[in-house]
Amino acid sequence: MNPILATLFQFAFFYPIVMSFFWMTGGLYYYFRRERWSPTRTQPPAIENPPFVSILIPCFNEGDQVDETIAAALTQRYPDFEVIAINDGSSDDTAEKLNGLAARHDRLRVIHLDRNMGKANAMRMGTLAARSEYLVCIDGDALLDEYAAHWMVWHLLSGPRVGAVTGNPRIRNRSTLLGRLQVGEFSSIIGMIKRAQRVYGRLFTVSGVISAFRRTALHRIGYWADDMVTEDIDISWRLQMDHWDIRYEPNALCFILMPETLKGLWKQRLRWARGGVEVMLRHTRDLLSWRKRRMWPVLFEYMLSVAWAYIMLFIMLLWLVGLFLPMPEQLYVRTILPSWHGVILAMVCLTQFAASLIIDRRYEARVGRNYYWMIWYPIAYWMLSLFTTVTAVPKTLLKRRRERATWISPDRGIR
Incomplete structure (x- = not known):
């Protein structure tokens, strides 16, 4: 095989393994050093x-969600707080419900914006009013722990x-396989990554659904x-580039x-990839x-993930072309179906999920029941990450400059 092609194949194989051990090592270090002996959630x-x-x-x-939120x-x-709800030009009954809630609760204030200007603008208006x-x-559909x-x-x-400071999102809706997979993902991937990044240096991002900021x-x-x-x-990178510290709690x-x-799920992850x-x-x-x-390690890690996605796409295209056309031996890909290396990747993945159970049982005693469903994770989510990344790059490059990002109501699960 061509040496360059062989190197690409090795990178495609070893990258997920190396990153899994990177996240596991940092996550477990964070847990045993800072988390295991810290006060419990109910005793801050x-x-x-x-x-x-x-x-x-x-x-x-x-x-549909604003009352419980x-x-x-x-x-x-x-002891002392206020709640500010910013209605960003909603077309449903959000405004009426917020006005009714404000009439019953002294701590609640409501700001109505006349049209949809996007979450960033709504947050800025709320900050100025705070x-x-x-x-x-x-977020407007999130339930904040007490x-x-x-x-x-x-x-x-x-x-x-x-x-x-960024918090710890937990999945509420678990009625489908996709819902259960995301329980494991937020536990063993997103939470583990944040712990590891906190240990090694900087965070890639706060969780937009739960975060806290110093207004200064x-x-x-x-x-x-x-x-x-x-x-x-974007706000995470700019804060850290200005030498502010971001914590994970x-x-x-x-x-x-x-x-x-x-x-x-595709629309959500494509938006994340484009971001x-x-x-x-x-x-x-x-x-x-x-x-x-x-910030260099954060940038380098992300650039590696983009490179991995395009290398995997290249390998898949070589395999697909080889099904219909004769290919030189050095470019021929016999199969992309998992073989012995796929078993290794799956075992490393399951080891990572096991490590996450050690950590996450502190916050959710029965999280282990989702461990079985994680055998589907390597195929379902690595492929999703691959295709959203390779789609996001051209979509972002072709985006009009300074185009305002407005709200789009997301899929909130099966009711």
């Missing part, structure tokens, strides 16, 4: 003279350079960008709805400065 560290806190909830067509936000076990330096931000605000504010108060840090960098598909990735739980159809590509294209040149070197 005491805060001397707790400051006033603003909880921001941007809403677009959230009529606001109810969960208002039951925070925190009365606190400390902002807890959740201790979540306390945990995140504690981090913001622990150091003057802590600019943001947001003001310094100009708040959220309204032309980015994923404003959470697994005790700050938030219960969310996720897609349970292939179409909904990563947008941030890479916009900020790579700025990251070449030596003063921003701590």
Whole structure:
């Protein structure tokens, strides 16, 4: 086989294995060093003279979920806070429901925007209206755990350079195979990655569905960008490029709805992939400065993931062409079906899921029941990551510059 092609094949094989061990090592180190002996979720560290806190909830067509979302936000076990709901030009009954809730709850304030201007703009309007330096931000369909605000504010108060804190999203809807797979994904992939990145340096992104910010840090960098598909990735990179620290707090739980159809999952993951590509294209040149070197591993890791996706696509295309046309021996791919190397990848993947169970049983005692379904993960999600990445790059390159990113109601699972 051609040496270059052989190198590409080896990279395609070893990249997922190396990254799995990278995440497992960092995640377990984080757990045993910082998490295992920390206070439990219901016993957060005491805060001397707790400051006033603003909880921001941007809403677009959230009529079906807004009642329980606001109810969960208002039951925070925190002494002094307000809840600000920003209705971003909803076309359903969200405005009427928010007005009714505001009439019954003194802590709740509602801001109505006349048209859909996007989540970034809604968050900026909520920040300008907030009365606190400390902002807890959740999505309009998320249920905030009663201790979540306390945990995140504690981090913001622990150091003057802590600019943001990201929480621990948990999947609510688990009625389908896709739902169960995502329970395992958020546990063994997303949570593990955040722990590992926190150990090794910088975070790729806060979770847009649950995060907290210091308003001073947001003001310094100009708040959220309204032309980015994923404003959470962009704000994370810009905060860290301005030398603000971002923390991960697994005790700050938030219960969310996720897609349970292939179409909904594809649209969501394509948006995530486009957001990563947008941030890479916009900020790579700025990251070449030596003063921003701590972000280099995050950029390098993401660029490797993009390269892996295109190399896998190249290998699959060689196999497909070889089915119909004669190919030179050095370019012929006999099969892409898993063989012995596929078994190795599957075993490494299951080992990673087992490691995540050690960590995640602290937050969800029965999470192990989803372990069986994770045998489908390598095929379902590695392929999804591959195709969304290779689709996202050209879509992002062809996107009109400074095009405003507005809301699109997502798939919230099967009812």
